[in-house]
Amino acid sequence: MDPYIKVPPEHYGGIERVIADLAEGLHARGHEVTLWAAPGSKTSGRLEPFGREGEWTRWSNIRNTALLTARFWRDRNRFDVIHNFGRLAYLTSVLRWDLPKVQSYQRVINPNNMRLVERLGARRLHFTAVSKAQRDTGSPGGGDWSVIYNCVPMSVYRFNADVDPTTAPLAFLGRLEPIKGVHNAIAVAKAANRRLVIAGNRVETGSAAGYFASQIQPHLDGEQIRYVGPVNDTQKNELLGNSAAFLMPIEWEEPFGIVMAEALACGTPVLGFRRGSVPEVIRDAVTGFLSQTPDEMAAQIPRLPELDRHECRREAERRFSDAAIVDEYERLYRMLLAKEE
16 A cells, blocks of 8 residues: 555545455455555554655655565565555556456546556456446556445444434534535535534645635534544544434545445445445435435435434445455455466
């Protein structure tokens, strides 16, 4: 994994959480797992730290690629599969190897990358996406694809059936930037006259640096609209588990949105816009409601008593649990190993 955030992360870091869960699940099943990740990462398998946490420059990317190249060659006879969640460039030196390689994407995909590695003579390289919506951004470039959703560890998230959907607050959790739609969540809460608790990391750099001050802070009154800052796993359980619904009013084609699965694991239904992977994660009128606008989402809130929190938890266990996703990747590894070039 790119060494920008350690595995698992302390706060924000959806991809890093999935990698941690996958590594632990594979290790528990008796596989020999080596994790290449940022310094400070933890795993029950073998850890090979590299790079510098929080560093993301052109030079650091070149340096990290060179370092991984050296380690691949050092251990070239050790592994059955190389699974990369980081930059595709990390696999440059091993593309032609007769060894199964998996490139997993968690963000919007550039199909030109698929065309490039084909021209470079890539062998036994398989791509995975975390949703059909995300796969469709990369598959025009060619290559073999599978869709494997992200996971959440069921043991970490407590199911809470004892929530009054008519009085409990709404929740928003995520990075606080325009594409995540925090301003839409605030509009929904005000239109529905419901309390909203906002949690997540503020963006301090780039084009979204002023977003919190201009679009969120003016609405914070400590009563109807509250901001509680970044949250750890314990605090996340409290926030999601005690909420009437989790709001996902995004303004971009979200590849997955792992917090939706986290909410469902707590039994909390999700209200989301019909964009990206949201229609794949939410079963409309079963585990949440789909909408197009803040007004439409606000109009759905009185319907929350129609939803069964037990079914939300069952859906999380069936489709998004760590055990289910480790099953999926394990099947993929075995298929690739059995498939000759």
